[in-house]
């Protein structure tokens with residue numbers, strides 16, 4: 001019998017807690033597959049802060065450290081510097097990275113810390129139940145923006161990959177999504193490239209993944225995928241933002 | 245052993261390196277800048293990591309990361325900066341991570357002053373972050389003790405997998421004193437098999453976390469921590485007794501005020517008042533039982549607590565002594581240091597009052 005498909009060894013053999021249609025599980029799988037293909041499950045250290053992915057240490061097969069809300073880049077800085085030969089990544093939501101942890105990510109990128117950040121941008125606070133994030137689109141509804149986000153009240157959403165790309169320490173930033181197989185394949189390539197550049201010691205590497213949150217967006221799975229492509233991808237353009 | 249003159253902050257930094265600290269992260273704040281400065285110069289040669297972080301919040305989380313991946317790590321700051329570290333300290337206790345935090349205290353509240361103070365006693369001994377927790381808090385009164393305690397601090401942290409705080413007033417950090425580098429006998433410590441430093445063939449992944457979503461699980465975790473705190477109380481309590489055998493006036497003080505109190509006690513004895521000093525070295529666990537025993541001595545007429553605060557350790561002194569002897573207080577705050585004659589006067593006044 002030939003094996004057609006096998007669950008990646010980069011993930012533990014367990015059930016994920018994510019809602020139907022949420023991108024977190026797919027992104028976990030891609031990271032797991034890349035770790036397996038690169039043969040780095042045994043050496044990688046992942047840092048997963050507060051957010052829907054706070055249990056990621058129960059899913060990733062590599063060693064994992066939970067971090068306080070927003071602080072993963074600080075945690076990863078010391079982990080990487082004390083273990084310079086091992087791959088290190090952070091896995092952060094948009095509330096975590098772009099709001100409470102804005103200082104930590106900017107300074108890690110500025111210092112050119114040699115780890116990779118996977119930035120899961122679902123334009124909302126998932127874990128706490130759908131509050132507005134710094135990435136919530138103008139007009140997009142959130143539990144703390146019941147009439148939709150307005151520029152007057154909350155300013156315009158932050159394009160994190162572009163903002164961080166102004167920093168010299170960042171050597172690679174790409175924005176991807178996982179809504180269909182072609183995009184998913186591109187996302188996986190970006191994840192791999194980020195790990196490779198990290199291990200080559202080039203500098204800080206960043207992959208922003210536009211993600212769905214059907215539960216808090218109040219949409220079905222297919223509708224959420226379409227909304228992502230029509231709206232999120234329109235404001236947050238897909239593709240390589242910076243590569244040096 | 246050779247006596248060497250050292251500056252407090254630099255001696256503390258050197259002691260940390262000698263104790264095996266291999267990651268220091270910190271943010272500048274007076275009066276402890278010599279610690280990060282010394283670390284930036286010396287840590288690389290020791291094969292360790294130095295990072296000047298973007299904030300104290302970041303520094304403590306860097307230390308969290310190094311500790312989580314099995315490295316002896318430390319941060320230092322002064323009062324306002326230590327306030328910012330409280331979230332991280334709480335997370336470290338929750339995730340059972342060892343590290344050393346040095347607080348060279350200055351005047352407060354708010355920006356306060358940059359002169360020596362002891363206003364962070366509550367924060368250090370009550371757990372300044374969220375949740376039920378404790379950190380062993382060591383309070384050196386001179387530079388020899390400061391460097392000796394650094395070695396113990398790292399060992400205690402590793403033994404219990406819990407952060408340890410060095411709580412020193414600005415004088416300890418700023419003054420110069422002779423000290424000797426003693427041979428430190430390390431404790432028999434368990435291997436860090438829990439560390440998230442890469443699986444390297446391990447049959448499971450290590451996951452460092454403080455999150456327990458089920459109330460029953462979280463309570464069970466708290467009970468485990470409680471057991472550790474109890475063990476620390478039983479085994480780690482330290483204090484010094486100076487001329488207490490026949491003391492009529494018992495002065496209680498820690499850090500620099502304890503030295504002032506000792507000189508005051510010597511002067512008082514020359515004037516015919518038998519004074520002694522009880523000096524807690526661990527502020528948590530507080531040496532309550534021993535303080536109570538001494539206070540119960542027939543000779544003791546009154547207890548005078550001396551602090552560079554409005555009276556924070558005073559709570560612990562009163563809890564220890566209860567109603568058995570009258571307790572009085574003398575404190576200076578905001579960066580002002582009590583003088584020997586002020587303490588003498590306060591002690592003599594308390595003695596007259598109860599005689």
Ligand SMILES: Cc1ncc(C[n+]2csc(CCOP(=O)(O)OP(=O)(O)O)c2C)c(N)n1
Pocket residue numbers: 050051052053069092093094095096097120122124125126127128133
């Ligand atoms: C200091 C602190 N503030 C607030 C929270 C509550 N909190 C938990 S997760 C979260 C936001 C999560 O949103 P995001 O980072 O976008 O990740 P997602 O859940 O959408 O994957 C917040 C505000 C917290 N845990 N800690």
